[in-house]
Amino acid sequence: MTTALILAGHGSHISPNTAGIVWRYVDELRRLGVADEVTAAFWKEAPAFNQVVDTVRANQVVVVPVFTAKGYYSTQVIPREMKLQGEVTVRDGKSIYYTRTIGEHPYLTEVVCKRVQETLLTADLDPAQTTVAVIGHGTTRNPESRLTTRQQADYIRQQGVVAEVVDVYLDDEPSIPSIYETTQSPNVIAVPFFLAEGSHTTMDVPQALGIVYGDYPSRVDGRQVYYTPPVGTDLAITHVILELARESGLPFKPHPRSNVWQGLPSAGWIELMRAVQAKREFEFGQLRLSTLRVEPSDASSSPAILTSPTQLRDVVRTSPFRPHATSTDLPANWCVEIDTPEKLHAVVETVYPGAVADWVNRGNGTVNSTARETYTPEAVQSICSQCIRQPLWFEDSDREDVIPCKVPCNWFVSKVKEG
Ligand code: SF4
The missing domain is CATH 3.40.50.1400 (Rossmann fold)
Incomplete structure (x- = not known):
């Protein structure tokens, strides 16, 4: 049995702190080693609710809604987007348990x-x-x-x-x-x-x-x-999350980790490593991957060497705030040195949450006629051209190496509404 813990929060396009606090809980739960994989998912940011289950390989998955109240998001949005059917959903070889919100804990x-x-x-x-x-x-x-x-x-x-x-x-x-x-x-x-x-x-x-x-x-x-x-x-919120997760019947016992690059979602790490080994240097979005280091394609000559997912997230997401993780404005002045295949994947997962799993599951085009009719080519061109993903929900592609986008993301929908 392998376990994954997913913290489902709201996220924001305005403040880094809304999802930032959820990532802080995630970092602490990874450090405690309570599950094989620990990650977050958001309504407004990546990975999206509808992507995240594919990013974990575990067969026992617990989703904790990180909201202060039972309401619209916990009873409608998350179950709809994650295709959950009540407290336990069994699909694609996974049992997915859905808990109460943290606001309901005493x-x-x-x-x-x-x-x-x-x-x-x-x-x-x-x-x-x-x-x-x-x-x-x-x-x-x-x-x-x-x-x-x-x-x-x-x-x-x-x-x-x-x-x-x-x-x-x-x-x-x-x-x-x-x-x-x-x-x-x-x-x-x-x-x-x-x-x-x-x-x-x-x-x-x-x-x-x-x-x-x-x-x-x-x-x-x-x-x-x-x-x-x-x-x-309050620092004890991680223990509230753990108590709620344990209501699933799974143990979630701490086994503290010293390696901060462990405990991340791992779907697709083998395929990513093979691609890197086959080409020696491999471009993934705006990243250049090798078996020795991961760095931005246009990295500067004296980059900061980052040593943890927290540091990396701070550079690529928080300072300055980039609410759309896959936008084509990745900061350039950093690199991470690689010593294990899993770490290579963990770096990419931190920069582009959820993208490796979608890349591996590329399959054939998934043009969605409803979405295609809803949005104009001009809107898709102006917004999606600033993203490393390919909007296959709008137009199929013959290329096998694209990082696919299967549904319009929240960032895209918000930008269209803003006009
Ligand atoms: S909808 Fe467009 S902007 Fe959003 S992730 Fe997909 S390709 Fe990128």
């Missing part, structure tokens, strides 16, 4: 309470003069998504620690500004029930609260507002 309530207690102590606030506002995302598409945020507020209210407790929402009612109408205490502790320090928690929520991010306490309508870090930055 530890998240502890984190909210910790945020409140820390603020009361450090700011020396009088609890009798303090309101706690638990802020969730919410969505009018699914009223259930408010449930977990409301449960946090209910718990704090039952504890009787502060004078007033409310739950408010970024995209639903009651709204965030309603705090100032429905409560009276001179102090407000605002706890964002979000995972990452992404665009919602650093821009949208502070704006709705009427505060400047990073400048606390802020004075709003004569009230002192204290804004805490989001719940997902």
